[in-house]
Amino acid sequence: MIAHTIQSALAPVFVLVAIGNIMNILSTRLGRIVDRARVLQKLYGETSGKGHDLVVLEMRQVDQRILLNTQAIRVLVMAGLAIGTTVAALFVEEMANVPLERVAAGIFLFAVSLLMWGLWLFLRETQVAAESLRIPETYLEAHRDL
Numbered sequence: 001m002i003a004h005t006i007q008s009a010l011a012p013v014f015v016l017v018a019i020g021n022i023m024n025i026l027s028t029r030l031g032r033i034v035d036r037a038r039v040l041q042k043l044y045g046e047t048s049g050k051g052h053d054l055v056v057l058e059m060r061q062v063d064q065r066i067l068l069n070t071q072a073i074r075v076l077v078m079a080g081l082a083i084g085t086t087v088a089a090l091f092v093e094e095m096a097n098v099p100l101e102r103v104a105a106g107i108f109l110f111a112v113s114l115l116m117w118g119l120w121l122f123l124r125e126t127q128v129a130a131e132s133l134r135i136p137e138t139y140l141e142a143h144r145d146l
Contacts, residue, residue, distance in 0.1 A: 061132040072121035082111035
């Protein structure tokens with residue numbers, strides 16, 4: 001029967017691997033965002049007028065990205081913990097002969113919900129990043145035929 005439990009635990013473990021990969025992507029992005037924040041903090045003291053306003057605007061966007069990114073990481077860590085708890089419940093059920101199938105299923109559904117929430121936060125962070133990377137209209141010189 002332990003072989004059956006190991007087979008049952010494989011699906012949650014694959015989800016755990018996926019969560020780890022997403023967290024790796026988020027951590028990399030967070031590092032780049034923090035690097036950009038440091039550059040902007042240096043520029044903050046060196047700019048004035050319209051250039052300073054642009055620095056402040058980008059700093060606000062970077063701050064929002066940091067918030068969304070760290071929230072996504074936090075939620076995905078909770079999802080990973082819930083997946084681990086699901087696997088543990090499956091093994092406790094087998095080893096102690098305690099009926100925990102419904103508990104394991106509930107925890108797994110909770111973990112999937114957390115994963116979806118984390119992905120939504122990731123989507124929001126990428127949307128903020130895309131908005132901040134848009135080229136200002138004045139640079140495009142749309143009024144000129146080229």
